[in-house]
Structures are given as structure tokens and as C-alpha cells.
Amino acid sequence: MTKAAGMRAPACDEAAAGETPGWGGYVVEAQVGFLLRRAHQRHAALFQEMMGARDLTPTQFTALIKIVTCGAVTQNRLGRLTAMDPATIQGVVRRLVARGLVERAFDPADRRTHVLRATAAGLELARQAVACATEITAATLEPLSLAEQPLFLSLLKKLI
Amino acid sequence: MTKAAGMRAPACDEAAAGETPGWGGYVVEAQVGFLLRRAHQRHAALFQEMMGARDLTPTQFTALIKIVTCGAVTQNRLGRLTAMDPATIQGVVRRLVARGLVERAFDPADRRTHVLRATAAGLELARQAVACATEITAATLEPLSLAEQPLFLSLLKKLI
DNA sequence: GGTCAATTATTTGTATACAAACAATATCTG
DNA sequence: CAGATATTGTTTGTATACAAATAATTGACC
Numbered sequence: 349m350t351k352a353a354g355m356r357a358p359a360c361d362e363a364a365a366g367e368t369p370g371w372g373g374y375v376v377e378a379q380v381g382f383l384l385r386r387a388h389q390r391h392a393a394l395f396q397e398m399m400g401a402r403d404l405t406p407t408q409f410t411a412l413i414k415i416v417t418c419g420a421v422t423q424n425r426l427g428r429l430t431a432m433d434p435a436t437i438q439g440v441v442r443r444l445v446a447r448g449l450v451e452r453a454f455d456p457a458d459r460r461t462h463v464l465r466a467t468a469a470g471l472e473l474a475r476q477a478v479a480c481a482t483e484i485t486a487a488t489l490e491p492l493s494l495a496e497q498p499l500f501l502s503l504l505k506k507l508i
Numbered sequence: 509m510t511k512a513a514g515m516r517a518p519a520c521d522e523a524a525a526g527e528t529p530g531w532g533g534y535v536v537e538a539q540v541g542f543l544l545r546r547a548h549q550r551h552a553a554l555f556q557e558m559m560g561a562r563d564l565t566p567t568q569f570t571a572l573i574k575i576v577t578c579g580a581v582t583q584n585r586l587g588r589l590t591a592m593d594p595a596t597i598q599g600v601v602r603r604l605v606a607r608g609l610v611e612r613a614f615d616p617a618d619r620r621t622h623v624l625r626a627t628a629a630g631l632e633l634a635r636q637a638v639a640c641a642t643e644i645t646a647a648t649l650e651p652l653s654l655a656e657q658p659l660f661l662s663l664l665k666k667l668i
Numbered sequence: 669g670g671t672c673a674a675t676t677a678t679t680t681g682t683a684t685a686c687a688a689a690c691a692a693t694a695t696c697t698g
Numbered sequence: 699c700a701g702a703t704a705t706t707g708t709t710t711g712t713a714t715a716c717a718a719a720t721a722a723t724t725g726a727c728c
Binding site: 392413 | 551638664
Binding site: 433 | 713723
């Protein structure tokens with residue numbers, strides 16, 4: 349199974365052999381943006397591999413957990429809580445609703461908004477998914493020692 | 509009940525106020541996957557803000573730099589060098605070619621491949637963009653002290 | 669009350685990102 | 699050499715991610 353998460357896009361093999369120098373030491377693979385993109389890719393691959401059976405993407409999982417823990421939120425507020433803009437959260441919520449994990453209710457106090465709540469199925473899936481997500485976090489951080497992990501997380505938080 | 513303090517655009521405002529406990533201490537905003545996604549988002553926003561005038565996305569920039577420094581590469585090999593799968597690199601290269609920054613040549617030795625090279629315009633844009641990208645890297649890492657920056661990068665590299 | 673600005677949700681368009689399937693070509697194997 | 703296998707590039711479909719424009723509604727202000 350393992351499928352070697354990077355068979356098709358392993359990236360950066362046979363690295364910088366025979367490259368032209370003279371670029372002031374600029375190496376694109378060493379830049380923080382490139383490394384962040386790669387680390388995010390690796391995490392997403394681990395997430396899909398380990399959460400795949402439940403058919404939840406990282407963003408769908410985040411949105412579902414936020415709806416469950418917040419109890420009832422509007423769509424835009426959910427977007428702010430999960431760092432997704434209105435166009436993005438719209439699609440994420442639409443797919444969660446289509447799967448019966450989330451339901452929308454009209455808010456008589458504000459007819460613009462749709463209040464979101466988790467269904468029983470959504471709550472149950474969330475419970476299972478949190479246990480799985482804990483393992484995904486551990487797998488993602490596995491290359492770091494137990495001492496390095498909290499250090500890395502504290503530095504990463506500063507970059508947001 | 510939520511305490512609705514200010515509604516800003518970014519995300520994750522008014523954090524976890526009034527959330528239901530009992531999830532074993534799992535806080536989705538503190539997980540490495542969420543933080544990586546947010547850090548990558550912030551970098552992408554800085555990139556667009558500072559590179560916007562040259563109309564290059566992070567991936568287009570990475571691909572162009574790799575073509576320039578490698579001299580001549582096939583499309584799939586470029587994808588491996590930049591961590592993009594064949595479907596993704598196809599679109600990136602197509603847009604670079606459409607803008608006249610890259611040109612394709614047939615390889616008589618292998619009729620499957622198209623050899624990619626930077627045009628004069630692509631080379632000139634790459635020169636300017638590298639200077640800009642250096643500033644983007646600095647801006648991204650700016651929240652960290654000069655001592656923390658290499659430490660963070662070394663830890664981040666281990667996660668790939 | 670009436671006007672205007674702000675907010676909510678949606679839609680459109682563009683750009684990654686990847687799975688899956690495909691045709692054309694190259695390479696390996698017997 | 700012939701057949702199996704692998705690689706290259708493309709296409710389709712789905713899912714973020716965001717800019718920009720939009721309609722409906724709310725709130726603020728006069």
C-alpha cells in the first residue's frame with residue numbers, strides 16, 4: 349500500500365547537479381517558501397493516507413471539528429475560525445452538507461446567514477477522526493525528536 | 509454563546525472562546541498541519557504582495573528558476589526538481605510558455621519529451637525575481653530572530 | 669424614515685495539487 | 699527481434715485557495 353507518497357512527484361531528486369552558479373548563492377529549494385510548501389505537501393499526503401478511509405480532507409476535517417466544538421456557527425464565521433475565505437469555505441461546507449455531516453438552519457434574526465450544526469453522523473465521524481488526526485500529527489512530526497517537536501511548533505506559530 | 513469581538517478578515521480571530529471541552533485536549537488550531545497551512549498561506553500572501561508586479565506565482569517562479577539554473581530540462585524532470593506532479597507542472601509550464609518566458613524544443617533522441625529552456629525575457633525576469641524573492645524570504649522569516657531563523661529552517665527541512 | 673456603508677453568501681475566473689486513465693514512445697527481457 | 703514494462707506528456711475530475719463582482723440583508727447615521 350504505502351505507495352511511497354512521492355512516486356510521481358518525489359521532488360528534488362538528483363538535486364542541483366550541474367547547475368549554473370552566479371546567482372548570489374540563491375538556492376530555491378532552501379528558501380522557506382519552498383520548504384513550507386513541501387512540508388505541507390508531505391503532511392497532506394500523510395493525512396490522506398491515514399484519514400483516507402473516512403474520506404475527509406484536511407480542510408473538511410478542520411471545518412467539521414470547528415462546527416462540532418463551536419456548536420453553531422455561521423458560514424463566514426466558520427471561515428474566519430478556520431482561515432478559509434468565503435469562496436473556499438462555501439465549497440467545503442457544501443460538501444459536508446451533501447454528505448449529511450452538517451446541516452444548515454435559517455436564522456430568523458438574520459436572514460442573510462445560515463447557521464451550521466453537526467448532525468449525529470457528523471458528530472460521530474468527528475470523534476473517530478480526532479483520534480486519527482492525533483496519529484497524523486505524530487506521524488508528521490516523527491522526523492523530529494521529542495525535544496525538537498515543541499520547539500518547532502513554537503517557532504512555526506510565530507510565522508503566522 | 510460567543511463573544512463576537514471584532515470581525516476581521518484574516519482568520520482565527522476570537523479563537524476558542526466558549527468551545528465544548530471533552531476532546532482530550534485536541535485543539536485543531538495547534539496541530540502541525542493547521543499551522544503549516546497557515547504559514548504557507550502567509551508566505552503566499554507575502555509573495556503575491558511583493559512579487560505581484562512581475563506577475564509570477566510561487567510555483568511559476570520556482571519552475572522558471574529551475575529551468576534557468578539547469579539550462580535545459582524535460583517537463584517531467586522539472587516537475588521532480590520542483591516537487592510538482594506531471595499534471596501540475598503541465599499547467600505551470602504552459603503558462604510560462606504562453607508568456608514567452610520559456611520555450612520548448614523537440615528532442616530528436618527522445619520523441620516523447622519536450623526540452624525546456626528559458627528565453628531571453630525569462631532569463632531577465634528571473635534575475636529580477638531572485639532579488640525580490642530574497643526579500644520575500646526575509647519578510648516571511650521576519651517574526652523570528654536571526655538566531656531562530658536557521659534553527660527553524662533546519663527543523664523544517666527534517667519534515668520533508 | 670431614508671440613505672449609505674458593512675456583512676453574508678454566492679458566483680466566476682484563475683492557479684495550484686493530485687488521482688486516474690490514456691496514447692505515444694522508449695527500454696528492458698527473454 | 700518480440701513482447702512486456704516503464705516513462706513522458708496530456709486530459710479529466712475533484713478539492714483547495716483567492717480575487718473580484720454580485721444580490722440580499724443588516725446596521726448606522728442623519
